[in-house]
Amino acid sequence: MRHTLPIAPQFYVTAPQPCPYLEGRMERKLFTALQGDSAETLNDSLSKQGFRRSQNVLYRPSCAECSACLSARIRVADFKPSRTQRKVLRRNAHLRRNATAPWATEEQYALFRRYLDSRHADGGMADMDIFEFAAMIEETPIRSRVVEYLAEDEDGTHDLAAVCLTDVLDDGLSMVYSFYDPARAGDSLGTHVILDHVEIAREAGLPYVYLGYWVPGSPKMGYKAKFDPVEVYFRGRWQEMGDPAAYSSETHPLSTDPIAEQVARISLPDSRGTR
Template sequence: MRHTLPIAPQFYVTAPQPCPYLEGRMERKLFTALHGEGATQLNDALSKQGFRRSQNVLYRPSCPDCAACLSARIRVADFRPSRTQRKVEKRNAHLKRQATSPWATEEQYALFRAYLDCRHADGGMADMDIFEFAAMIEETPIRSRVIEYRDASAGRRAELVAVCLTDVLDDGLSMVYSFYDPDRPATSLGTWIILDHIRIAREAGLPYVYLGYWVPGSPKMGYKARFSALEVYHRGQWHDLGDPESYSAETHPLSVEPIAEQVARLSLPDRRPTEG
């Protein structure tokens, strides 16, 4: 009789580095590797606890005195578009969606570079070359899709105008990273991508669309609070966002639990020993 021992994921903490959301602060992340036959179950479990995926890593902010970053998701069944969002839907109704396997193309990279150079020229991805871009898209141990949006209106070639790398979880869609044509600001393509993912999730019977982190006090993240039925993961539970102004980005030395306590509180997938 042979017994296989369960292997618990190992967690680590990154060195402090400048925060990309709040000026003058340092960020630190709690992370674990995502690999092997249990990758899907681990990704599903930790995504429900505020973690995000980047290639073969799952991470969650764990700054020593700041808890501003809150994982956000939309309850699909309760979402109702605002008047402005309905206009965005009509404005982009001609765009054609195509879901593909996670495979990077030169066309995607050209759009990605144009987006970064216009919107995030000083961000952490600013120097990403085509090989690093391909790794971001293709290195995934779970069920992922690349959702492309093309404009074939006015008889022109089907031009690629937006892309989203999307993970399929057991309870929803996780929008890992999206980018779009920065020369079309009037079309609100970023909002459109989210609205279409809500539509995809509804058609698939999935209850949530995960948007990444919402950060009070960060102009970059303010758009997420404009979606109805938004929940945030706060103090170990999902809550309705409510009034965005009620959340504080102020620092406090007791705002974050010690790393050991954070890890101890995580709910991990059951990986019982097997017999054979």
Template sequence: MRHTLPIAPQFYVTAPQPCPYLADRMERKLFTALQGQGAERLNNSLSQQGFRRSQNVLYRPSCADCSACLSARIDVKAFSLSRGQRRTLKRNAHLTRRATSPWATDEQFDLFRSYLDSRHADGGMADMDVFEFAAMIEETPIRSRVIEYADQENGTLTAVSLTDVLDDGLSMVYSFYDPDQHRNSLGTYMILDHIEIARETGLPYVYLGYWVPGSPKMGYKSRFSGLEIYRGGAWHPLDNPESHDAARHPLSTDPIAEQVANIQLPDRWPTTS
């Protein structure tokens, strides 16, 4: 029997491109492939270190002179509803939740296109076709679910979240909803329902992606109590959103080599024989 050494994940950096959140800035990402026998463990470990999943890739912002993007998650035990969030739940009481395997449907794609055309017509996903959409939903090497929200009376699909199930929580990879129902705050509603799912299943966190101080697109995340941000290699409660800014500084991020060296990989990495 021949044994080979375990193959550790290889990390790479994207070329700089315009930042989608803050004007006049360039973004860069540190990323690695998510594949093979260790995909589940790697996803769990790196998600706890501020990484996010996109299909079979894990990535984290690694901009040259900016560290504004902060990974965010909700501590379910520390969360409590605000008055506005209670109203959001009441406005959407007519919706029913259904969880399915990560399989794309025409109904999902139609809703996705309406959402993009209305909310993100100039975004990086604006040109996605049905095949690329199917890949986004279905190409997942880890435990994922599609959480759909439909009208109880007529069954009309109203909102969708592609959600990963981690060891310590739920990660909302991507969500979209009916743009004509903007008064119902469907994005907030889906987060509130994911908090409830996490409570029902005994999971301590709901991962929300990145919170970016100074970005109107991301400001809503700071309105959830129990929010934590990943900074300096650890998770910290977001006590005062106003205490964080998006100032640039040449020393705001560590060199790539140091960032990679400080990443904690799973204790046991699979070997082949």
């Protein structure tokens, strides 16, 4: 009888390119393909180790002299919205949530374009066309949802106010990418979407909401520290963030280990899906 051994994920490193968060720095990523029958189990396992999903790829920053990027997640059971966040919830109480399968629409893309043109016109996604947008939404080998937030107009019709592509993990929700109507910037829709995901996770009995990377020293990432208690994946383990000022974005030649050592420490699920 011939036995087939499970194929372990292969890890690669991207070429250095300008960092989107800290000016004057170069970033590189450690990544692996997300495919096959074990894709969901692999995604669950590596998400707990600071990885993020982008379509059919799992990645984690692995810069030569910088370790500023820290994966962040909200601890749902202990989260209580601040006074400001409660105001955001009241301000957007009229929005209707609509969760669907990961299927891109022209209305979503139109909102996405307005969002990019207003807030990230010089970012890495600025030239994304409708086909690339559809790939971002639809190319997922795991359990994903598109969560839409609709605002009712005076004539009874509903306009798309915000959208979040969300992965469902075994221990939480991972907010892959969200965007909203820039004309409603005063409504703090980005904050509302996060707060609503905390509520979705609570209703589903999931302990965490994964927010992506928090970067000390990056103004565009600073909002993630406001969802107390938030945990960060720091030096190989999850810990409560505490004082954001305690984290440094300074570079140092010994701040990251060699790639081979990083890969060796990654815990992979076995062929039976256990960890």
